[in-house]
Amino acid sequence: MDTIIKQFENKGQGTVRLDLKYQPSIALVTLENPTRHNALSGKMMVELHSIITLLEKSQDLVAVIFRGGGGSSFCAGLDLKFARQYVNTIEDSLALNKLMYNNIQRITQLPLLTMGIVTGGAIGGGSEFITGLDFICMSKESGFIHFVQTRMGVSSPWGGMQRLISLVGKKKALLWMAGAYKLDAAHGVNHGVVDIVVDKDKDCLDQTVIFLNQFVVDRVTGQKVSPLAVRGMKKLAIRADGDWDYQSKVFATTGGFANL
Structure with missing residues (x-):
């Protein structure tokens, strides 16, 4: 991976920004290449790789x-x-795809709740990025997910097919991916891909923060929820295979009965 990073760092335009203190216990990552509809250059993929490393280290x-x-x-x-x-x-091409596949795979393994804001399009590789996130907010005003890969003469290079199968099943994933389906907010909710729908683009970020705050602060008591407990639940969701030894180890890292 180091060789690939050296090959593509500082190649192309755009940037990826990280705000680790956007809200209490919530970070914000912004893909910035607006003249290219926030498509990812090599430079941006390498920056995203570094940002994921920082997120992995956050406690x-x-x-x-x-x-x-x-x-x-x-x-x-x-x-x-x-x-x-x-x-x-x-x-x-294979090296670049390996880098981005690695990026999204690491995002899926973060012990954090991950949420995407879809205003405008999540197109092609952007649709594959979306499949790697836990929750999605989409705007009725402009949001859509478009699986255009086959219309560009390629398959699923960033692992999107496998993740989409886990979300909607093999038949529907194959239909959408191979058939270049375009999903609006209503279709996204109906099929369990989208979690929050807002009328206007400007409302998506605020509603996303409200949604995520239920994992940060208890809505009844107003007390802060244990970050270790929430992160522990995410770890169990990643590895939902019924492994008791693993579950007990995660429980111990949260403080176990000492917190009860």
């Missing part, structure tokens, strides 16, 4: 929000302008 966070910047789309996948300049061989 006091409960959740992280991912959004597109500049009033543009969530993410339009790979920045083709960057690709035409720097991705010249099949080896280059």
Whole structure:
């Protein structure tokens, strides 16, 4: 992975920003390449790799929000302008896909609740990014998820097919991915892919924070919820295989009966 990072760091435009203290216990990651609908360049993928490392090391966070910047789309996948300049061989393409597959896979393994804000499009690789997040807020005003991969002559390079199967089942995932389906907010909710729908783009971030605050502060008592307990639940959700030894180890890290 180090070789791939050196190959693509500082290649292309755009940036990825991290605010570790956006809200109490909630971080904010912003994909910023608005003139390219927040498509990801090599530079941005490497920055995202570094940001995920910081999130992995964080001890006091409960959740992280991912959004597109500049009033543009969530993410339009790979920045083709960057690709035409720097991705010249099949080896280059495979290396870049390995980097982004690794990024999204690590996001799915974070001991944090992850939430995406879909205003504008989550297109192609952006639709694969979305499948790696725990919860989604989508705007009726402009939000949509579009699985355009086959229309561009490619398969699912960032692991989206496997994750979508776990969300909606094999038949529907194959139908959507191979058939280049476009989902609006209503369809997303009906199929269990979208969790919050808002009327206007401007409302999505606020509603996302309200949604995530239920994991930060108890709604009845107003007391702060133990971050270790919430993070422990996320770890169990990642590894939902009934392994008692693993479950008991996670329980011990939260303080166990000492907190009861």
